Amino acid sequence: MSRIYDRVALIGLGLIASSMFWAIKRAGLAGEVTGYARSEATRETARRIGLCDRVCDSAREAVEGADLVVLCVPVGAMGAVAEEIAPVLKPGATVTDVGSVKRDVIQSVHPHIPPGVHFVPAHPLAGTEHSGPESGFAELFDNRWCLLVPVEGTDPDAVARLRALWEGMGSNVDEMEADHHDLVLAVTSHTPHLIAYTMVGVADDLRRVTDSEVIKYSAAGFRDFTRIAASDPTMWRDVFLTNKDATLEILGRFTEELFALQRAIRTGNGELLHDYFTRTRAIRRGIIDAGQDTDAPDFGRAKAKS
Amino acid sequence: MSRIYDRVALIGLGLIASSMFWAIKRAGLAGEVTGYARSEATRETARRIGLCDRVCDSAREAVEGADLVVLCVPVGAMGAVAEEIAPVLKPGATVTDVGSVKRDVIQSVHPHIPPGVHFVPAHPLAGTEHSGPESGFAELFDNRWCLLVPVEGTDPDAVARLRALWEGMGSNVDEMEADHHDLVLAVTSHTPHLIAYTMVGVADDLRRVTDSEVIKYSAAGFRDFTRIAASDPTMWRDVFLTNKDATLEILGRFTEELFALQRAIRTGNGELLHDYFTRTRAIRRGIIDAGQDTDAPDFGRAKAKS
Known part of the structure; x- marks a missing residue:
């Protein structure tokens, strides 16, 4: 797999960011990956376990010179982080995020993106019950969907490049409108x-x-x-x-x-219950047929993990 | 593991019964295991895959001479099956079940149990999303709880013997009152x-x-x-x-x-939500600590299955 970005900055170092780092490294998708987390303890953990090529002590430092900036903080914190890093964003860079909600993130982040910087919101549909910098693993996104939600007028090349990154991390990628x-x-x-x-x-x-x-x-x-x-x-x-x-x-x-x-x-009314339960069983089969799950007793996760 | 019953009859051949058969065979807990299912297709499948030492064409035939009769049919069918097999139950035999509800099963089955036959209701807390005779596997009950719900006046030896069977199939066993x-x-x-x-x-x-x-x-x-x-x-x-x-x-x-x-x-009200979610997270930890689940990404199932 060829390099897609020279430098990627991960802001926030939880489950998704740490999995992104390992997935990027697995496929050699970026030259350098910098990282920043608000908590000093998280930054120390990241340094100890080798998460990110360089862990920085401020978001601005991590973002400087990056071709891709990934906001991996809770949805409610996205706007403030965008505002903070806006002055140091490199012209031509792309800002993206991994938030589970898209309309609100667009409303809070987009106004801070300077002209000449691309904003391509994204949402990887993957997760586990664990969180924090030590919870990530390279296979988290394998065969899972990542939804790109580009805002109107976004440069198609910036979208295509981000799509290539997610595909390189193992995801299937689709585009969708925010609402x-x-x-x-x-x-x-x-x-x-x-x-x-x-x-x-x-x-x-x-x-x-x-x-x-x-x-x-x-x-x-x-x-x-x-x-x-x-x-x-x-x-x-x-x-x-x-x-x-x-x-x-x-x-x-x-x-x-x-x-x-x-x-x-x-x-x-046993008939109503039985009919209802029969219908939901069919839906389950549809999900397995669509490849979003397996009917193996371990739900295919052992394979994904190790 | 020594033999606990000379002959066990499984009435109904779905996920639980088929898993019981393989678990009994794994540990040599019974001499002969007979089986019966209402559907001819199920009986044919059972014969084809070697499920049960002998598949019978009537519940009575399967039950005759059995030291232990296990009712593995839906809860709503328990009473009718008990009534059907009552005349051929061997004196001194034990009747048990695997239903998910206990008060109703006791009310519908107990009146049919003849004097000299023991009735010890049970409920193994184990399952998968699959059903039918081909869904069973020997490890289903390993390290899962089986709850015995003996009715008042039950012979303690009959309860102890059934407990030994469930323990032999890998379960932890507790007793509990029906309601x-x-x-x-x-x-x-x-x-x-x-x-x-x-x-x-x-x-x-x-x-x-x-x-x-x-x-x-x-x-x-x-x-x-x-x-x-x-x-x-x-x-x-x-x-x-x-x-x-x-x-x-x-x-x-x-x-x-x-x-x-x-x-x-x-x-x-974000504070209420955050507090609530923090509390439920702690409950999850309690369940892992109690050994009823693992925090491995595959929830320990790969190990249990293979």
Whole structure:
């Protein structure tokens, strides 16, 4: 794989940024990768484990001379970081991000991008329950989608180059409009996360009553929920605050459907339940057929990891 | 491992029964294992893959002479099967089951158990998204809990013997009272499944609008939900119809909490969201500490499977 950018700057060194670093190195996609994290402890960890070719003590220092700047901070912090680095952005450079919400990031970052610098928002659909600089691994993006959400009038070459980077890191890449992205993610990711958080919270209530039995006998459904609900609290707070409209719309549909099933249970309508469960099973098959998951007991993750 | 029963009969040949057969064989826990399934196609598959030492064409034939009879049919079918096999149960034999609900199974099965036959309800907390005779594997129960729910006055020797079988199949075994079991499972398993079914149903609605994008871009949260929602429709219909009270109670708590979070999103209360998400993350740690899951990217399943 040939080099795509001479210098890449990663701002924020959590799961996504650290995985990007290892994926970039795996394929030789950049000459030098600089990194910056707000927390000194994170920067020290990064230096200790060899994360980034050079860890800098300020965002500006990391960004200077970079051809690509990747904002890997929580969505709510994107605007302030963009404002801070704007004066040192190299002419012709591209700024991108990895935030889970796109309309809000565009609104808060775009005004700070100087003329002559490209802005190409992006969102890799990949993650684990872990966070921080030590959680990354080169295979995180393999065969996962990365959605590019270019704003109107963006230089097609800048978009093509960023696409090549993501493909080099193992991703499949598509382009999507910002509002549509936020709606699709509200249903596939944001609302499911909120629901998982809620269910785990309810169990915690019950746990007080039953002496940790809920944890001890945690069965399949609940274990999956706790894994989802273990994701980074700051990141998810920002997702819900910035993708408010789409999340609330999908939540409205969700409670409507839930009440229908609840009523079927109360009235003993087994036919409705059976039909509903049969339909959702078919959807699962569609996801496996679309290659976004496997039906292996380990969900294909052992292979992706090692 | 020494033989615990001379003859075991498995009635119903789905995921749990087929896994029991392979686990029993792995440890040499029984002399002969007979099997019966209502569907001829299932019986033929069982014969073809060597599932059970002898596949019988009636439940009675499978049960005759058995020291242990395991009812592995959906909860709603337990009573009818018990009634059918009652006349041929061997004196001194034990009848058990693997249903996800215990109060209802006890009410529907116990009246059919003749004097001199022991009845020890059980529930292994293990499963995958797959069902049917070909879905079983010997390691399914390894290091998972099996809950025994003996009815009052049960012979302690019969309970101890069944416990030894489950331990021989790799499980940890605990005893629990029926109503308490049903409440704990409502929160750890039954309600999470209903929620996952609902969310997947909502996504299906949206999918019609967005040309299968929801499936294509299915992100982490949603993928886990679809896996849960792919479980056997008949089994889950019966679970909700027979554990109605506990499920509706937990659903009530769930919607209460969900509305509080929804309100926090609407009003922009980031502190409440962050606190809530931090608390649920701690619960996840508790589950890992309790050994009911691992934090490996494949959740320890590759090891369990192969």
